[in-house]
Amino acid sequence: MSRYRPPQPRGSKYITQSGWQKLKDELDHLWRVLRPQVTQAVSEAAAQGDRSENAEYIYGKKQLREIDSRVRFLRQRLDGMVIVNQQPSDLSRIYFGAWVTLEDENGIELNYRIVGPDEFDAAQNLISMDAPLAKALFKKAVDDEVSIEIANGRKTYVVVAISYRDLPPHDHKTAS
Numbered sequence: 001m002s003r004y005r006p007p008q009p010r011g012s013k014y015i016t017q018s019g020w021q022k023l024k025d026e027l028d029h030l031w032r033v034l035r036p037q038v039t040q041a042v043s044e045a046a047a048q049g050d051r052s053e054n055a056e057y058i059y060g061k062k063q064l065r066e067i068d069s070r071v072r073f074l075r076q077r078l079d080g081m082v083i084v085n086q087q088p089s090d091l092s093r094i095y096f097g098a099w100v101t102l103e104d105e106n107g108i109e110l111n112y113r114i115v116g117p118d119e120f121d122a123a124q125n126l127i128s129m130d131a132p133l134a135k136a137l138f139k140k141a142v143d144d145e146v147s148i149e150i151a152n153g154r155k156t157y158v159v160v161a162i163s164y165r166d167l168p169p170h171d172h173k174t175a176s
Contacts, residue, residue, distance in 0.1 A: 011117030012129055014096055016166070017085045019119030020078070027074040030067050038063045077118060087164040094137045094162055096129055101161035102146070109160060114138075 015023075042060035051057045088095040094114070102110045112127045114137065120128040127134050136146045140159050147156045 013080055013082050013116075014084055014129060015081050015116035015118060016097055017083055018166075019116055020081060020083050023074055023078055023118060027071060027078065030071050030074070035064070035067050035071070038067060081116075085167065087167045087169055091164060092141050092162065094140050094159070097164060097167050099161075099163040099165060100137055100159060101163075102157040103160050104155065104157055110157075113166075 038060055042057060042064060045051075045054055045057035045060055048054060048057075084096050087097070094100055096114055096116075099111060099113045102112070104110065110125075112125050112133070114129050114134045115126045117128040117130050120126050120131070129135075129138075132148050133146075136148050137159070140146060142159050142162060144159045145156060146159065147154055149155075
């Protein structure tokens with residue numbers, strides 16, 4: 001069996017200010033705190049002698065490779081990210097950063113915020129803009145119906161409310 005995996009499509013480059021800050025904080029922590037600690041531990045383990053059977057040395061080197069890999073990924077992702085930090089001009093429609101209240105066929109209300117692919121979190125009701133539900137919701141308004149295909153068939157929702165409570169108001173100046 002081959003280890004080859006075709007490259008995965010890159011997620012969208014949009015992110016909220018808080019999502020960007022979390023990634024930046026993770027990068028800073030890895031580079032300024034964790035990596036120096038692990039490097040020191042590897043150096044101390046290497047000083048003990050035979051590295052081929054030194055579990056602490058081998059494990060430390062593995063940790064360094066994982067940290068370096070994550071640091072490279074974060075630097076590449078953060079470079080060129082588009083931080084969405086203002087409300088759209090049309091607050092009656094669903095766009096990036098919107099909190100959306102949906103009602104399913106059983107009358108159950110669900111709340112989601114549409115965020116970038118690097119910050120989605122089901123526990124906090126943050127869904128990626130690349131997710132099927134978010135794609136179906138874009139540009140919809142209150143009382144619009146949305147249907148998506150799921151594993152068990154088709155699911156239909158009605159948009160009950162749209163809010164941009166975490167974004168400052170749109171700057172009505174036109175960019176030149």
